[in-house]
Amino acid sequence: MTAGTAATDTRSRLLDTAxxxxxxxxxxxxxxxxxxxxxxxxxxxxYYHFKTKDEITEAVAAPAVQELGQIAEEARKKRSRGAQxxxxxxxxxxxxxxxxxxxxxxxxxxxxxxxxNRTLQAPHGEDVKTGMKTVLAGEDPSLADAITVHVVxxxxxxAGGAPEYAGIDDDTLREHLLDAGRRLLGRPRPKRPSHGx
Amino acid sequence: MTAGTAATDTRSRLLDTAxxxxxxxxxxxxxxxxxxxxxxxxxxxxYYHFKTKDEITEAVAAPAVQELGQIAEEARKKRSRGAQxxxxxxxxxxxxxxxxxxxxxxxxxxxxxxxxNRTLQAPHGEDVKTGMKTVLAGEDPSLADAITVHVVxxxxxxAGGAPEYAGIDDDTLREHLLDAGRRLLGRPRPKRPSHGx
DNA sequence: GTCTATATCTCGATAGAC
DNA sequence: GTCTATCGAGATATAGAC
Numbered sequence: 001m002t003a004g005t006a007a008t009d010t011r012s013r014l015l016d017t018a019x020x021x022x023x024x025x026x027x028x029x030x031x032x033x034x035x036x037x038x039x040x041x042x043x044x045x046x047y048y049h050f051k052t053k054d055e056i057t058e059a060v061a062a063p064a065v066q067e068l069g070q071i072a073e074e075a076r077k078k079r080s081r082g083a084q085x086x087x088x089x090x091x092x093x094x095x096x097x098x099x100x101x102x103x104x105x106x107x108x109x110x111x112x113x114x115x116x117n118r119t120l121q122a123p124h125g126e127d128v129k130t131g132m133k134t135v136l137a138g139e140d141p142s143l144a145d146a147i148t149v150h151v152v153x154x155x156x157x158x159a160g161g162a163p164e165y166a167g168i169d170d171d172t173l174r175e176h177l178l179d180a181g182r183r184l185l186g187r188p189r190p191k192r193p194s195h196g197x
Numbered sequence: 198m199t200a201g202t203a204a205t206d207t208r209s210r211l212l213d214t215a216x217x218x219x220x221x222x223x224x225x226x227x228x229x230x231x232x233x234x235x236x237x238x239x240x241x242x243x244y245y246h247f248k249t250k251d252e253i254t255e256a257v258a259a260p261a262v263q264e265l266g267q268i269a270e271e272a273r274k275k276r277s278r279g280a281q282x283x284x285x286x287x288x289x290x291x292x293x294x295x296x297x298x299x300x301x302x303x304x305x306x307x308x309x310x311x312x313x314n315r316t317l318q319a320p321h322g323e324d325v326k327t328g329m330k331t332v333l334a335g336e337d338p339s340l341a342d343a344i345t346v347h348v349v350x351x352x353x354x355x356a357g358g359a360p361e362y363a364g365i366d367d368d369t370l371r372e373h374l375l376d377a378g379r380r381l382l383g384r385p386r387p388k389r390p391s392h393g394x
Numbered sequence: 395g396t397c398t399a400t401a402t403c404t405c406g407a408t409a410g411a412c
Numbered sequence: 413g414t415c416t417a418t419c420g421a422g423a424t425a426t427a428g429a430c
Contacts, residue, residue: 010413010414024307025225025307026223026225026226026306026307026308028222028223028225028226029223029224029225029307029308031404031405031406032405032406032407033404033405033406041413041414041415042414042415042416043406043407044407044408044409044414044415044416044417045413045414045415047406047407047408048413048414049413051407052406052407053406053407107305107355108304108305108306108355109223109305110221110222110223110226111223111226143365143369143373144373144376146361147356147362147370147373147374147377148373148377148380150352150355150356150359150361150362151348151349151352151353151355151356151374151377151381152348152352154351154352154355154356155347155348155349155351155352155353155355156348156352158304158305158347158348158351158352158355159344159347159348159351162347164343164347165344165347168340172340173344176340176341176344176345177344177348179341180344180345180348180381183345183380183381183383184348184377184380184381186380207395207396228422228423228424229423229424229425230422230423238395238396238397239396239397239398240424240425241396241397241398241399241425241426241427242395242396242397244424244425244426245395245396246395248425249424249425250423250424250425
């Protein structure tokens with residue numbers, strides 16, 4: 001039971017708070033003082049848990065970056081190109097919905113990108129965003145395909161984290177993002193069961 | 198002829214430099230010292246041209262924000278919904294290509310958004326981004342349409358400003374972005390003349 | 395129009411009490 | 413594990429010489 005309250009201990013609350021403030025003000029626009037104030041502690045208390053601000057930024061990003069790498073790896077195992085794309089898209093959207101703020105932040109924030117590129121690399125040494133794009137666009141994509149994938153990647157990630165959709169439930173958001181992604185990538189769009197059947 | 202060298206005078210060079218640095222490091226991640234160093238002048242020289250950093254940020258954003266409002270207004274004048282959407286999309290993409298860094302910055306940077314929302318409002322009192330989205334999605338859009346438009350808006354803007362496409366010429370980039378936008382919005386995609394014919 | 399110099403503030407980060 | 417107190421650096425911004 002010692003780890004039972006992991007979601008409410010100070011370190012976890014700190015990361016949640018940091019993610020929220022990073023999303024709102026950007027990494028560079030968020031000071032340790034703001035994080036400490038939001039938590040109701042002092043800066044020194046924050047420094048007990050993390051040695052530097054970069055370490056906080058890295059800890060915020062790490063889980064999703066690692067997951068993104070796994071999703072790309074899983075998708076690569078599929079035999080047909082179509083199945084690879086479908087698998088990658090599904091996994092990507094699932095991750096966006098589960099971590100709404102994080103994927104958008106990763107896509108847009110220079111401070112976050114600096115830290116991720118410096119410290120969180122995929123097993124192949126290639127960064128995870130490139131890996132994901134390669135699965136979606138193919139090994140040596142045409143410019144048209146590369147741009148399409150770029151639009152999907154950033155568009156879905158930022159829509160998923162947009163404040164205007166914060167109140168939408170996971171299932172609904174996931175279906176709409178998947179639909180947009182499939183349309184853009186030219187993938188077939190399966191009909192969903194119409195009323196629970 | 199006194200305004201003939203407008204593009205090379207210090208104020209214009211300052212705005213160009215600021216835009217580039219803002220895109221690279223974010224507004225909050227860019228100091229006046231960085232801008233001054235890049236220009237080869239001192240901070241005090243920068244303060245001769247602008248009273249505050251917010252004023253620089255506003256001056257960087259202003260032209261494109263105003264143009265975006267005009268594009269939405271022009272598109273609203275079209276009679277059919279289809280023509281409105283086509284006109285808005287075409288104008289939007291044209292603006293993205295002409296101002297590659299700016300539209301992405303406007304979509305992604307919290308510091309830029311803060312200043313724009315505070316000081317640069319459309320004639321109707323509605324912010325220009327919302328106005329553009331309304332033209333594309335309709336007056337009272339379904340959630341699906343709203344999300345699709347959000348993906349188009351952010352995806353195209355960020356792809357247009359992405360460093361990996363900086364070397365692509367305007368015509369090529371415009372056609373690829375238009376194509377992606379039309380696919381996502383379900384608009385017909387006209388065939389282009391195949392070889393100069 | 396650009397400079398030097400400086401005021402004032404807040405930043406990230408550390409030391410040491412409790 | 414959290415606090416007070418403080419450091420040096422770098423931030424925005426201003427005053428005034430040239």
